[in-house]
Amino acid sequence: MPTPADLFTAPRTPWSGALSLAIWAVTWGLMLALDEHMDLANLALLLVLGAAVAAIGSSRRLALLACAASVLGFNYAFVPPRGTLTVGLHQHAVLLLAMLAVSGIVTLLMSRLRWHAAQAAEHARRSDRLRQFGEALRAIDDPAGQARTLVAALQAEWPARSGADPSTPAVLLRDPQGTEHWTGTAAADDADGLRLCLEQGRALGPGTGRYEERAAWYLPLRGRQATHGAALVHRPAGLAEAPAALPQLQALCDQLGSVRERQLALDAARQAREQAADHALRNTLLTAIAHDHRTPLATILGAASALHDQVGRLSAEQQQRLAATIVDEAGQLARLTDNTLQLARLGSPGIALQTDWVAVEDLVGPVLARARRRDPQHRIQARLDPDLPLLRVDAVLLVQLLDNLLDNARQHGGRDVPVELLARRDGDAVCLVVQDRGPGVPAALQDRLFERFQRAATGPADPADGAGRSGAGLGLALCRAIAQAHGGEIGWRPRRGGGSRFELRLPVQAMPADPPADEPEAA
Amino acid sequence: MSLGVLLVEDDRELRHTLHQALQVEGYRVAAAASLADARALLAHAPAEAGFDLVLLDLGLPDGEGSTLLAELRQHASTPVLVISARMDEGPKVQLLDAGADDYLIKPFSLAELLARMRVALRHRGRAARPATLRLAVAGVSIDLETRRVQRDGQDVHLTPTEYRLLARLVQQAGRVVTHRQLLVDVWGPEYTHHTHYLRLYMAQLRAKLEADPADPRLLITEPGVGYRLADNDA
DSSP states (O other): OOOHHHHHHSOSSHHHHHHHHHHHHHHHHHHHHHTTTSOHHHHHHHHHHHHHHHHHHSOHHHHHHHHHHHHHHHHHHTSSSTTSSOOOSHHHHHHHHHHHHHHHHHHHHHHHHHHHHHHHHHHHHHHHHHHHHHHHHHTOOSHHHHHHHHHHHHHHHSOOOTTSOOOOOEEEEEOTTOOEEEESOOOHHHHHHHHHHHHHTSOBBTTTTBSTTOSEEEEEEEOSSOEEEEEEEEOOTTOOSOOTTHHHHHHHHHHHHHHHHHHHHHHHHHHHHHHHHHHHHHHHHHHHHHHTTHHHHHHHHHHHHHHHHSTTTSOHHHHHHHHHHHHHHHHHHHHHHHHHHHHHHHHSTTOOOOOEEEOHHHHHHHHHHHHHHHOTTOOEEEEEOTTOOOEEEOHHHHHHHHHHHHHHHHHHSOSSSOEEEEEEEETTEEEEEEEOOSOOOOHHHHTTTTSOOOHHHHOTTOHHHHHHHTTTTTHHHHHHHHHHHTTOEEEEEEOTTSSEEEEEEEEOOOOOOOOOOOOSOOO | OOOEEEEEOOOHHHHHHHHHHHHHTTOEEEEESSHHHHHHHHHHOOGGGOOSEEEEESEETTEEHHHHHHHHHHHOOOOEEEEESOOOHHHHHHHHHTTOOEEEESSOOHHHHHHHHHHHHHTTTTTTSOOOOEEEETTEEEETTTTEEEETTEEOOOOHHHHHHHHHHHHTTTSEEEHHHHHHHHTOGGGTTOHHHHHHHHHHHHHHHOSSTTSOSSEEEETTTEEEEOOSOO
């Protein structure tokens, strides 16, 4: 890889020198051939033309040398008295000097032009490599892969030359927790150099003004806010000065620095979002515990303390009623606790459902049994279509969902008409419906029926709203969370003829192979 | 002679409450608050007044109740009823497969506990005695000796697989049998993940035996765990 310094001192290829020689030869041939037919001034112009053309291909030093030699040769061959370096006339002396000056200036201008062109081309190549590096980085997410990409880019930019230190560059990345990630190997003092470079966010090594004596460069990976790592680039042997490519190497390093910084910012934002969601969930749960759990607890404590303090003054019937209250409310409290725990579980990331093939009967049966245990007077009519497909669900969660819907209907659905629990196939889903003939859901509540109980958010400014929602609590929010966890959905609408209709849709999945056929008769 | 119950529970209040309630019901109760206590009581129990049933809490101060279950199962078939505050189905199933006779999740009512205890005690010593052979519950009578199943006095015809499934549940009537146990015993050990076989055959059995398959009174589902054949006690 040529540096700009090289462009001054060496021809671009060996052929460009030969080409210049050929141009000079042609020029001289022409001048000798036209000697008889043209006067001295015109011949001199040919020489200036030759100098200009030859300067295009050769290095500046060579071109200047060739110019000077040609002017001397011209003096010798054409300027009278010919065959000597003496100049006869004053005007010839002026001609020679002018020739020398013009050829020299043309040569200098030419080489300068070429240098600028080479600079521009080199610059374009560097921007291109920088852009390619940026694109490569964008496609990689893990820091180790990004560091490896940087190593490759540094090597492409600054390849180890023959006889140079063969060690590949090393990269140190440090995350905000202070953990170091190394790519490539670095000797102990090189590692210290990298750490120092990282701490200070400034390049160290030859040409940087700091630690000039080192045999390597330590380049920081800088973002806008901080330094996220450092790269070690070994200095080729025999090269004392800072390479002109140093800014380019630094630009590569800084690019990785910005990418790391952006990624860290994204990570931090995601964490903040998760924390906020966690926080919101915790608040919801705390609110639920504070409100929903206190009501049954207050009843239990009231009844229990009455039994404890007034036992001598209560009739047997009163005692029995108080004890029954305690049993009922404790059951309610247990259910609330189950709901709260389940909602917390579903809200935490990475929750795995315990899904298995389940028949709808296996969901409905336990729900009906539970409802019966809770309140034997409560009438529920279950109607299941025949030949319903098996569902792949978490049976425990689905039972909890249906139990919540039925308990909701028990509390708010009126007691004159039995609550209905229906199951039917609907396209590629199974619909489970719980409907009652109660007063329905107040308009103000309908939109937020399945939202988590957010009493704290609504605040005391809207007490009627809070009071209206207290019955729903977490139960319906849990229903929705369970439905969504199964890729299903739950909705409410007014039932035709009055009442509420909750509908749960669960997707039907492809069944595994049927069990082998059975012989028809046995018993 | 009253039946002996070993109660292993570290919560003092619950231990006292259960101790008292079980004594009122006529059981002879010994209470332990830790694994070490329980081991000592088991080791020093006189032969003529041993324990007929163990009520075992899982989270104990000096270890997991499941270790005691494993120790007990090495040389005794004393029924073990696990009582635990943990809701997850996974550990429940593991305990049942490891030899626990039944489980109860806290909080539970005394009536539930007593019903489960009666069932567990009835199966006591089942290794020596033949399993339940005849059963009549919810309008269905099942006789494993004559392989006869009747509903409301009418014979019901079952396929061989349906019959094997029902018979397996009858052997442990009143107690939960895990999906895995049913699949292994009815279909074979390589079918433990074919839960859908179980669902389909259970649906067929219910259609033949239950008055209302949607609200079964005989073949009870234990969500996420297994099935339980209803029993007049439970």
